[in-house]
Amino acid sequence: xxxxxxxxxxxxxxxxxxxxxxxxxxxxxxxxxxxxxxxxxxxxxxxxxxxxxxxxxxxxxxxxxxxxxxxxxxxxxxxxxxxxxxxxxxxxxxxxxxxxxxxxxxxxxxxxxxxxxxxxxxxxxxxxxxxxxxxxxxxxxxxxxxxxxxxxxxxxxxxxxxxxxxxxxxxxxxxxxxxxxxxxxxxxxxxxxxxxxxxxxxxxxxxxxxxxxxxxxxxxxxxxxxxxxxxxxxxxxxxxxxxxxxxxxxxxxxxxxxxxxxxxxxxxxxxxxxxxxxxxxxxxxxxxxxxxxxxxxxxxxxxxxxxxxxxxxxxxxxxxxxxxxxxxxxxxxxxxxxxxxxxxxxxxxxxxxxxxxxxxxxxxxxxxxxxxxxxxxxxxxxxxxxxxxxxxxxxxxxxxxxxxxxxxxxxxxxxxxxxxxxxxxxxx
Ligand code: BJ8
Numbered sequence: 001x002x003x004x005x006x007x008x009x010x011x012x013x014x015x016x017x018x019x020x021x022x023x024x025x026x027x028x029x030x031x032x033x034x035x036x037x038x039x040x041x042x043x044x045x046x047x048x049x050x051x052x053x054x055x056x057x058x059x060x061x062x063x064x065x066x067x068x069x070x071x072x073x074x075x076x077x078x079x080x081x082x083x084x085x086x087x088x089x090x091x092x093x094x095x096x097x098x099x100x101x102x103x104x105x106x107x108x109x110x111x112x113x114x115x116x117x118x119x120x121x122x123x124x125x126x127x128x129x130x131x132x133x134x135x136x137x138x139x140x141x142x143x144x145x146x147x148x149x150x151x152x153x154x155x156x157x158x159x160x161x162x163x164x165x166x167x168x169x170x171x172x173x174x175x176x177x178x179x180x181x182x183x184x185x186x187x188x189x190x191x192x193x194x195x196x197x198x199x200x201x202x203x204x205x206x207x208x209x210x211x212x213x214x215x216x217x218x219x220x221x222x223x224x225x226x227x228x229x230x231x232x233x234x235x236x237x238x239x240x241x242x243x244x245x246x247x248x249x250x251x252x253x254x255x256x257x258x259x260x261x262x263x264x265x266x267x268x269x270x271x272x273x274x275x276x277x278x279x280x281x282x283x284x285x286x287x288x289x290x291x292x293x294x295x296x297x298x299x300x301x302x303x304x305x306x307x308x309x310x311x312x313x314x315x316x317x318x319x320x321x322x323x324x325x326x327x328x329x330x331x332x333x334x335x336x337x338x339x340x341x342x343x344x345x346x347x348x349x350x351x352x353x354x355x356x357x358x359x360x361x362x363x364x365x366x367x368x369x370x371x372x373x374x375x376x377x378x379x380x381x382x383x384x385x386x387x388x389x390x391x392x393x394x395x396x397x398x399x400x401x402x403x404x405x406x407x408x409x410x411x412x413x414x415x416x417x418x419x420x421x422x423x424x425x426x427x428x
Pocket of ligand 1: 079080081082118119120121147148149150151287288313344346347348376378379380381382
């Protein structure tokens with residue numbers, strides 16, 4: 001394989017990246033990928049597309065972003081599911097998800113942020129401080145949102161290093177909260193029209209909505225296949241598809257995920273699975289798992305279980321509902337977008353009963369025998385909401401294991417022991 005520095009070094013340099021630190025980061029990913037992904041047996045062949053995407057994680061896609069910028073287009077970075085990608089796309093910009101999933105530059109980060117900040121926030125601040133993420137460096141604008149307190153305050157710090165725009169997200173779902181959120185969507189439109197120099201129209205918004213919905217439908221197809229008695233794809237591979245959805249080219253990604261879904265449907269018909277039919281089935285719920293955070297899925301599946309669903313932002317919360325494409329006015333389309341996004345069940349909301357209902361409903365639909373609640377350490381919303389998830393799951397007869405962890409590998413042994421005991425209990 002060609003040396004990535006030879007192929008992309010100049011591009012990374014032009015982006016102002018810290019090449020030495022970036023090389024160290026890029027060196028770490030293939031080892032993690034080999035251990036978590038390439039060591040799997042009997043993977044769907046079409047997953048080779050994702051092997052390629054990961055091998056080019058900071059290469060080919062960044063080159064595409066640069067070409068888009070050279071042609072006058074804009075790149076917009078986002079950190080949260082609530083930022084409507086339909087609007088960004090409709091205005092000709094490319095939306096990339098920036099949530100960082102690797103421990104990086106903590107020594108410097110902890111001079112700015114308290115040590116007891118969640119790994120996701122520390123990671124994105126570390127990536128920016130050390131200039132190792134070409135997605136952040138290529139963004140013309142970063143859109144943040146008022147979700148958890150840690151993110152809100154970290155965006156103020158990020159704003160000292162990059163252009164940041166904040167959407168105010170309500171924390172409840174009453175009619176007056178919808179009114180506030182709807183006005184925030186209008187503010188976002190104005191901001192993005194100014195950035196892109198384009199006008200939002202009914203036509204461009206409908207076209208973008210169709211494309212984004214098609215991506216969600218492809219992910220729904222892939223995930224539906226996981227409901228089969230003999231599961232045709234590992235949880236790790238399904239998680240990877242959700243992670244890549246945040247930054248890959250939308251039509252290409254949709255096509256490739258539909259190809260995987262074709263293969264999975266054929267595998268189901270042939271009774272071909274990635275795990276034995278009696279492997280315990282687990283639903284994972286909680287904080288998002290940003291790429292390359294594959295730690296918990298890897299532990300669960302190496303313990304002999306199969307993850308059949310993720311109730312998380314890198315999972316069902318991203319694709320399980322579509323935006324209504326039928327309104328025939330621009331205002332109507334923006335109402336539909338506001339509604340779709342306010343329907344997401346993030347733990348930053350109170351009350352958030354919809355999430356408990358989703359966990360129980362999904363466990364039934366996907367045939368999960370147990371629930372693993374995953375929260376990043378110091379993620380107050382998810383760590384506290386674990387109580388409600390546990391209560392609702394136990395009421396539905398589902399055993400629950402609560403895991404609070406971070407991106408480091410220090411607790412691997414302890415997590416393996418706890419997960420193995422849980423999987424064994426499910427198998428009894
Ligand atoms: S919609 S989950 S992407 S806010 S892990 S930074 S919550 S302390 S990421 Fe999230 Fe949007 Fe909600 Fe999804 Fe804070 Fe928790 Fe850290 Fe988090």
